[in-house]
Amino acid sequence: MARPITDDDRRRVRELHAQDKSRNEIAREISRSPSTVSKIAGQFDPPLSFDRAPQVEAATRVRTADLASRRANLATALQDDAERLRAQLWAPTIYGEFAGKEGHWQHVNLDQPRFVDQRQIVASVQTAVGTSLRLAPAEGGENAEQVRSMLGALGEALTHAAHDDQAHDDGGAAGG
Numbered sequence: 001m002a003r004p005i006t007d008d009d010r011r012r013v014r015e016l017h018a019q020d021k022s023r024n025e026i027a028r029e030i031s032r033s034p035s036t037v038s039k040i041a042g043q044f045d046p047p048l049s050f051d052r053a054p055q056v057e058a059a060t061r062v063r064t065a066d067l068a069s070r071r072a073n074l075a076t077a078l079q080d081d082a083e084r085l086r087a088q089l090w091a092p093t094i095y096g097e098f099a100g101k102e103g104h105w106q107h108v109n110l111d112q113p114r115f116v117d118q119r120q121i122v123a124s125v126q127t128a129v130g131t132s133l134r135l136a137p138a139e140g141g142e143n144a145e146q147v148r149s150m151l152g153a154l155g156e157a158l159t160h161a162a163h164d165d166q167a168h169d170d171g172g173a174a175g176g
Helices: 007-018 023-030 034-042 053-090 115-135 141-169
Strands: 093-099 104-110
Touching: 007 023, 007 034, 023 034, 053 115
Parallel strands: none
Antiparallel strands: 093 104
């Protein structure tokens, strides 16, 4: 048989609720089930509420802002990385490898990295810049497709106009 709810249980629930404790924290502290705590809370006038939606919403907003800031910082760092990597494309470098039957280390000073290494550098730069742009899109990035579409239409119109002028200058029927 369940233990009856006492006035002391009611007093403790009210006190702990006032301390902003959750229903489960109160239940653990008074050695009662969460459903018993809910039952006690519901008997008060007005009933005590354990609705934490406003706190959760505020915490979510803070977390979202924090993550956005961290993404922006990471995007900036990736741009810095891309610039440092790109500078390596034309910088003097030392190329070394183990060679020969005995596997001795040999190296040579080069004016710039080998072509294969330059390709890897370029690929790394592309990855860093692309990731940076995904983390923090460039301003106007959302409308880039609209801009391309508008420029394409303008280019077509200019091409048609140029053909019309050429046909008119050649004595053709087109143009006016």
